[in-house]
Amino acid sequence: MDKTALFSLTYGLYVVGSMDGDRPVGCIINTCFQVTCEPPTLAISLNKNNYTLEVIQKTQQYSLSVVAENTDPSIIGQFGFYSSRDTDKYSDYGFTENAGTPLVNGDFCGRLILEAIKFVDCGTHVIVIGQLKDAIAGKGTPMTYSYYHRVIKGKAPKNAPTYVAEEPKAQEGTKQKFRCNLCGYEAEFEGDIPDDFKCPICQAGKNMFSKVE
Amino acid sequence: MDKTALFSLTYGLYVVGSMDGDRPVGCIINTCFQVTCEPPTLAISLNKNNYTLEVIQKTQQYSLSVVAENTDPSIIGQFGFYSSRDTDKYSDYGFTENAGTPLVNGDFCGRLILEAIKFVDCGTHVIVIGQLKDAIAGKGTPMTYSYYHRVIKGKAPKNAPTYVAEEPKAQEGTKQKFRCNLCGYEAEFEGDIPDDFKCPICQAGKNMFSKVE
Numbered sequence: 286m287d288k289t290a291l292f293s294l295t296y297g298l299y300v301v302g303s304m305d306g307d308r309p310v311g312c313i314i315n316t317c318f319q320v321t322c323e324p325p326t327l328a329i330s331l332n333k334n335n336y337t338l339e340v341i342q343k344t345q346q347y348s349l350s351v352v353a354e355n356t357d358p359s360i361i362g363q364f365g366f367y368s369s370r371d372t373d374k375y376s377d378y379g380f381t382e383n384a385g386t387p388l389v390n391g392d393f394c395g396r397l398i399l400e401a402i403k404f405v406d407c408g409t410h411v412i413v414i415g416q417l418k419d420a421i422a423g424k425g426t427p428m429t430y431s432y433y434h435r436v437i438k439g440k441a442p443k444n445a446p447t448y449v450a451e452e453p454k455a456q457e458g459t460k461q462k463f464r465c466n467l468c469g470y471e472a473e474f475e476g477d478i479p480d481d482f483k484c485p486i487c488q489a490g491k492n493m494f495s496k497v498e
Numbered sequence: 499m500d501k502t503a504l505f506s507l508t509y510g511l512y513v514v515g516s517m518d519g520d521r522p523v524g525c526i527i528n529t530c531f532q533v534t535c536e537p538p539t540l541a542i543s544l545n546k547n548n549y550t551l552e553v554i555q556k557t558q559q560y561s562l563s564v565v566a567e568n569t570d571p572s573i574i575g576q577f578g579f580y581s582s583r584d585t586d587k588y589s590d591y592g593f594t595e596n597a598g599t600p601l602v603n604g605d606f607c608g609r610l611i612l613e614a615i616k617f618v619d620c621g622t623h624v625i626v627i628g629q630l631k632d633a634i635a636g637k638g639t640p641m642t643y644s645y646y647h648r649v650i651k652g653k654a655p656k657n658a659p660t661y662v663a664e665e666p667k668a669q670e671g672t673k674q675k676f677r678c679n680l681c682g683y684e685a686e687f688e689g690d691i692p693d694d695f696k697c698p699i700c701q702a703g704k705n706m707f708s709k710v711e
Contacts, residue, residue, distance in 0.1 A: 290608030290633040291532060293564040293640045294540075295510030316531040319504060320543045320620045327507075328541065328625060330533045351506040395503030405618050407533045407627060412541060414620060420503040427506045429642065 309387035353425030566638030
């Protein structure tokens with residue numbers, strides 16, 4: 286069995302948000318599809334370890350923000366590599382509340398507000414089926430999961446600490462490539478990583494990076 | 499509610515195949531995601547009117563072929579716009595049987611063989627959750643649903659009857675655009691559509707085309 290065939294499935298990226306009382310929680314998923322048109326329902330899949338799932342199971346209310354190619358990539362890191370159990374993922378961005386769900390501020394292709402109507406136990410994960418309560422169109426090109434792997438990891442965003450390091454100023458051969466053990470982000474430095482460097486994707490510190498090659 | 503926000507969800511395209519006795523049946527879907535990693539399970543969504551769903555509910559065995567950008571687009575038409583109830587969709591292409599499921603011959607990014615373990619009633623549709631039994635890697639770039647709409651409809655494949663009609667030989671203003679009522683494919687002709695023209699995507703005849711504008 287060659288499981289690399291699974292890598293050819295196409296996905297988008299979505300921020301799931303829900304309110305734990307007055308505290309916004311959320312995470313990033315790539316698993317989402319529309320199930321029915323009338324009424325509009327969507328399915329998403331969430332890991333059982335995921336705090337956001339616990340909250341949706343309590344409240345039934347959640348939002349999906351469709352990540353665009355120009356969405357601030359640190360949102361992906363913040364929502365993708367930490368747990369809402371012990372992190373306020375929204376604090377750097379702020380959020381707007383819509384029908385009891387949080388929408389993280391930023392550039393997104395669209396926002397969907399849903400009410401969970403069914404939870405399907407699938408072992409390590411739960412499929413949440415939700416009915417669309419509201420939808421707001423946004424702007425930009427939807428980021429595919431493949432684009433995230435291919436482009437975002439390969440290039441630092443303009444505001445990221447690595448942007449200067451990637452300028453073609455250094456001489457060929459003096460740079461060392463490092464990879465983030467947490468999210469796979471790669472950056473090049475001359476010599477060692479600066480002590481105060483943080484991964485622009487997941488905010489991991491210098492000690493989470495390993496030399497490549 | 500602006501439901502156009504739903505258009506920003508990202509999908510791939512997949513041929514679902516199953517065996518109705520010794521007869522291969524199948525259809526095209528865009529709704530598929532991996533649910534769990536251990537064991538590998540996937541979710542797809544199928545319309546209840548879909549004959550392929552009936553067969554999977556009987557046999558539990560089905561295959562997914564991941565459509566590539568270079569997959570023969572007439573396969574999308576054949577599998578997407580007809581019913582296996584009254585059409586042998588495989589006859590023009592042939593198929594290979596793998597673990598009791600049919601794999602339509604052609605270029606695909608990957609093949610997945612699954613066994614259904616759960617059916618979730620969602621109104622007009624059913625989510626089929628299946629466990630991966632085998633996987634075969636293929637080649638090519640996975641076709642996104644957005645690529646299908648943007649590129650395949652806009653351009654005729656090289657072997658398609660419209661290819662010549664789209665050459666920039668005709669004078670500006672003498673061409674008329676026609677749209678297939680069945681699948682939305684657009685083609686331009688000088689004057690009327692030729693009597694023997696068939697939609698390269700869904701095989702619909704001349705009478706299924708309407709003038710655009």
